[in-house]
Amino acid sequence: MSALAPGSTVGILGGGQLGRMLAVAAAQLGFDVAIYTDEEDSPASRVSARTIVGAYDDAAKLADFARGVEVVTTEFENVPAATAEALIAAGATVRPDPRVLAVAQDRFEEKSFFAANGIATPPFAKVDSQADLDAAIAKIGARAILKTRRLGYDGRGQIRINTAANAEGAHAKLGAPGILEGFCAFEREVSIIAARAVGGDIAFFDLNENEHSGGILSRTTLPSKAPAAVTETAQAAARKVLQAFDYVGVLTIEFFVMPDGGIIANEMAPRVHNSGHWTIEGALTSQFEQHIRCIAGWPLGLTTRIADIEMINLIGDDANDWAKYAAEPGAHLHLYGKREARPGRKMGHVTRLIR
Known part of the structure; x- marks a missing residue:
């Protein structure tokens, strides 16, 4: 085409x-x-x-x-x-190829793909029964998170397991095929947003530093406080994924940054991502325009960041404060047009450019 x-x-x-x-x-x-x-x-x-x-x-x-x-x-x-x-x-x-959807939709397949491609992950194990869970805890340790393999997002479909004793009945409570992931005592959470054009050119946006509340992204800031080596490792991991799938479009990988400076892949999203919303005002090309450019066969746009950034999500009733943000000098308010605000529902975001 x-x-x-x-x-x-x-x-x-x-x-x-x-x-x-x-x-x-x-x-x-x-x-x-x-x-x-x-x-x-x-x-x-x-x-x-x-x-x-x-x-x-x-x-x-x-x-x-x-x-x-x-x-x-x-x-x-x-x-x-x-x-x-x-x-x-x-x-x-x-675009992108549906093969990447199949991998990203299943946490076990996703972690297995990362591991097979030399991208560090938490220790993990497939859990299809309580016996599987007990065996996984014996191997990985009791401080872990039991997650559904499919359809979980924004903290949904997860059970935190702090001791072997409180794992009793957890598989039945989960109610779906699962994966046990070892707990990561991370220092910070970051994400890398990458784009690959039809011809194979690749571009990266600056590394995002993310804060979550209740499993939902609440705040993203740039520049990240992570060492430069973290950005290099994150970009290398994203490049592997893009090339493995002959990927076309924008892709995001979330990482945990460990105290020793190493990074562990949490999950990937074969799409534009909440942590990249700042790019609408804060980069020469937004992640949304970049994705459209990619799938349309156009050349990549420049990803240069033009300011320091704070982006906050408006979740649930937070969106009721729209008038306050609309009156704030320099705040860029985005409301998503959802008819009803519910707890945990992303209703909009605000980006501040700090010069």
């Missing part, structure tokens, strides 16, 4: 806030956007040219969607890989 001309239609699987910001970036480059989502009145659909609402396994609606777009991408990694494969079968170009 040659580079897409302005006026072409970009398809996005998923209708959340990441799809919304991707759609805005695509429009700025002259593209129309079509959304495929299982959600009525989605945030992304309200800023896009067309929306098809349907189940992610509805073959007829997916085929209709494929006929109306030149390229398809995903705005969240839990879109079934089979959905992307069905679109390919219907003649669509899908």
Whole structure:
């Protein structure tokens, strides 16, 4: 596929806030956007040219969607890989390759992929039964986290295990195939956001320093306080992933930085990422524009950061303070158009550029 001309239609699987910001970036480059989502009145659909609402396994609606777009991408990694494969079968170009979705959707497969490619991980073990959990604790240790293999995000689907005794019945409580991961006494959390173009060129945004509350990203700051060697190691890990999948688009990997300066991969997201929202105002090319450039076959944009950054998430009722942020000089307020604020729901973000 040659580079897409302005006026072409970009398809996005998923209708959340990441799809919304991707759609805005695509429009700025002259593209129309079509959304495929299982959600009525989605945030992304309200800023896009067309929306098809349907189940992610509805073959007829997916085929209709494929006929109306030149390229398809995903705005969240839990879109079934089979959905992307069905679109390919219907003649669509899908970027990134659905193979990476299949890996990123399963924590055990993801950790196994990292380990196979020389990317450090916490100790981990597959847990399909209480007996598996007991054996994993005996091997890894009792200070660990039991997680669902699939569909967990923002702290959901996780059980912290501090002693062998409180692991009793934990597998049944989890209620799904799991993975036990050894606890990491990390010093800080960081993420690297990378992009790879159709021709193989790779660019990195500056390393993000992240703070979480209740398993949800609450604050990102730049520059990171991590040593320069951390950035180099994180970039090398991201490069391995990008090249392994012949990846096209933006990809994020989250890491724990250990007291000795080593880094341990937590998870990857084959998409734009919450920790990169600052790039809209804080970089010469935003992560959203960069992703659209990649999937459209355009050259990469410059990722230069133009200021020090603080980005905070507005979660749940935090968004009710929109007037305060709107009145703050230099604050860049983004609200996602979600109709209802709920505890733990990402409603928007605010970016401050510090010069």
